[in-house]
Amino acid sequence: MDLATxxxxxxIAICSITIAVTKIGRxxxxxxxxxxxxxxxxxxxxxxLAVLRTLFIHGIRATIGNLYTKFGSVFTIxxxxxxxxxxxxxxVSVHFFQGIESEISQEIGYGTDITTRxxxxxxxxxxxxxSKLRSHVDPMLQELEGYFEKCGQEGVIDLKxxxxxxxxxxxxxxxLGKEIREKMLDKFYTLFHEVEDSLTFINLFFPYIPIxxxxxxxxxxxxxxxxxxxxxxxxxxxxxxxxxxxxxTEDEVTGLMIGLVFAGEHTSSISSAWTGVYLLNDAKCLTxxxxxxxxxxxxxxxxxxxxxxxxxxxxxSSIKEALRLHPTAPMLLRKVRKxxxxxxxxxxxYEIPAGQTIxxxxxxxxxxxxxxxxxxxxxxxxxxxxxxxDKVGGKFSYTSFSGGRHACPGEAxxxxxxxxxxxxxxxxxxxxxxxxxxxxxxxKFALKPQGTVMxxxxxxxxx
Ligand code: HEM
Numbered sequence: 001m002d003l004a005t006x007x008x009x010x011x012i013a014i015c016s017i018t019i020a021v022t023k024i025g026r027x028x029x030x031x032x033x034x035x036x037x038x039x040x041x042x043x044x045x046x047x048x049l050a051v052l053r054t055l056f057i058h059g060i061r062a063t064i065g066n067l068y069t070k071f072g073s074v075f076t077i078x079x080x081x082x083x084x085x086x087x088x089x090x091x092v093s094v095h096f097f098q099g100i101e102s103e104i105s106q107e108i109g110y111g112t113d114i115t116t117r118x119x120x121x122x123x124x125x126x127x128x129x130x131s132k133l134r135s136h137v138d139p140m141l142q143e144l145e146g147y148f149e150k151c152g153q154e155g156v157i158d159l160k161x162x163x164x165x166x167x168x169x170x171x172x173x174x175x176l177g178k179e180i181r182e183k184m185l186d187k188f189y190t191l192f193h194e195v196e197d198s199l200t201f202i203n204l205f206f207p208y209i210p211i212x213x214x215x216x217x218x219x220x221x222x223x224x225x226x227x228x229x230x231x232x233x234x235x236x237x238x239x240x241x242x243x244x245x246x247x248x249t250e251d252e253v254t255g256l257m258i259g260l261v262f263a264g265e266h267t268s269s270i271s272s273a274w275t276g277v278y279l280l281n282d283a284k285c286l287t288x289x290x291x292x293x294x295x296x297x298x299x300x301x302x303x304x305x306x307x308x309x310x311x312x313x314x315x316x317s318s319i320k321e322a323l324r325l326h327p328t329a330p331m332l333l334r335k336v337r338k339x340x341x342x343x344x345x346x347x348x349x350y351e352i353p354a355g356q357t358i359x360x361x362x363x364x365x366x367x368x369x370x371x372x373x374x375x376x377x378x379x380x381x382x383x384x385x386x387x388x389x390d391k392v393g394g395k396f397s398y399t400s401f402s403g404g405r406h407a408c409p410g411e412a413x414x415x416x417x418x419x420x421x422x423x424x425x426x427x428x429x430x431x432x433x434x435x436x437x438x439x440x441x442x443x444k445f446a447l448k449p450q451g452t453v454m455x456x457x458x459x460x461x462x463x
C-alpha cells in the first residue's frame with residue numbers, strides 16, 4: 001500500500017474513532033453471564049488515536065511495544081467494534097497455539113473452514129515429505145548455478161531482487177512443476193506479485209475493502225485461474241476430491257497454488273535477503289559462516305547434499321536469527337470459538353470471550369528482553385548449546401514457524417532452500433553490502449527489507 005492510501009485509511013479510522021466512547025480500563029465486567037472473570041484492559045477512543053498515530057509514524061513493532069509497556073501482556077484493541085486481543089509472550093500463548101480447533105480456530109485470514117483447509121494442505125504438501133526433501137537439493141543447486149552463471153566475474157546487484165528471482169525458479173521447479181517452470185513462470189509470477197502486493201495489515205483485517213490493490217489482486221486471481229486450469233500437471237490436483245466426495249473447484253486450486261508459492265517462495269525470499277543483509281553487515285558473523293563452509297568442504301569435499309546441509313549449524317543459526325528479528329508472519333491470528341481464561345505475566349486472570357480475534361505478535365514476542373539477551377542485536381550464537389535462548393520461556397518463545405497445532409509443515413524445506421542458496425553464495429562469491437542497512441517495509445504484512453539491497457560481488461573459489 002502506498003503512503004497516500006495509508007494516509008487515507010488512517011484518516012478514515014481517526015474520523016470514525018473520534019466519535020467512539022473513550023474507555024481504557026482494567027477489570028471491566030461484562031453482561032455475558034457465562035463470563036465470571038475480568039476482561040483484559042481495552043484500548044479505544046483517545047488511546048486508540050494515539051495508537052494509530054504511532055502505527056502510522058513508527059510502524060507495527062513500535063506500536064505493539066508501546067501498548068505492551070502500558071497495558072502488559074494481555075490487552076484488547078477495540079477497532080470499529082471488532083475486539084482484537086493481543087497475547088504477548090510465551091507465558092500467555094499456550095492456549096493460542098495448542099487449543100483445539102473447536103475452541104481456537106485458525107480460519108481467520110484464510111476464507112475457508114479448517115476441515116477443508118486441512119484437506120487442501122494434504123493435497124499439496126507432497127513436496128515437503130522427508131523422502132522428497134533430499135531430492136530437491138540437486139534441482140535447487142542447478143537452478144542457482146544456471147542463474148548466477150550469467151552474472152560474470154564481478155559486478156553490483158540488488159541482492160533482494162536477485163534472491164527473489166532465483167527463488168521463483170527454484171519454487172517453479174520444486175513446488176509448481178516442470179510445465180509451469182518451463183512455459184509460463186514469468187507470467188505466473190507477474191500475476192502472483194499483484195496478489196502479493198495487496199497483502200497489507202489493513203487488508204488482513206478487511207480483505208474486501210474496495211482499494212486499487214484489492215481490485216488488482218482480484219483481476220490477477222482470475223487470470224491465474226485461467227492459466228492454471230490449462231496445466232496438465234495440475235490435473236491430479238484438479239481431480240482431487242474431499243473426504244465427503246466433493247470435487248475441488250478451480251477457484252480453490254488457484255488459491256492453493258497462490259498459497260503454496262506464498263508459503264514456499266515469498267517467505268524464503270524475505271528470510272534469505274535478511275540473512276544476507278545481516279551477515280554482510282557484520283564481519284564476525286560473516287567470518288564464522290565462511291569458516292564453517294571451509295571446514296565442511298575439508299570434511300565432505302565441494303559436494304552439497306541433504307546431509308551436508310544438516311551439518312551447517314552456524315548458517316542455520318544465522319537464518320534462524322534473521323527470522324527472529326524479522327519473522328515473515330509478524331502477527332499470527334486466531335478466532336476464539338469458546339471463551340477461555342488466561343493468566344497474564346503480571347499475574348491478572350482475564351477471560352477472553354468467544355467471537356474475539358486473538359493475536360500472537362511474533363514481531364514483539366521475539367524481542368522480549370527477559371528471553372532474548374540484547375534482543376535488538378543480531379547474534380546467531382544465542383541459539384547455541386550454552387545459551388539456547390529460544391527455549392528460555394518455554395516452547396513458544398520462538399515462533400517464526402508458528403507452533404503447536406498449526407506449526408509450518410515447510411520449515412525443513414525452507415531451511416534447506418535458504419542454506420543451499422547461502423552456502424553456494426559464500427563458497428563462490430566475495431560479497432560486500434554497499435547500500436545502507438535497510439529498514440523494514442512495515443506497511444506490508446511480511447516485513448521485507450525496504451528498497452534495494454545493493455551488493456558488490458567478485459567470483460572466488462573458497463578452499
Ligand atoms: C522461511 C520459510 C518459512 C516460514 C518463515 C514459514 C512460516 C510459517 C508460519 C508462521 C506459519 C503458521 C501460520 C499460523 O500459525 O497461522 C506457516 C504455515 C504454513 N506453511 Fe510455512 N513458512 C515457511 C516455509 C514454508 C514452505 C516452504 C512451505 C511449503 C512449500 C510452507 C507451507 C506452509 C503451510 C501449508 C502452512 C499452513 C499450516 C497449517 O495451517 O496448519 N511454509 N508457515
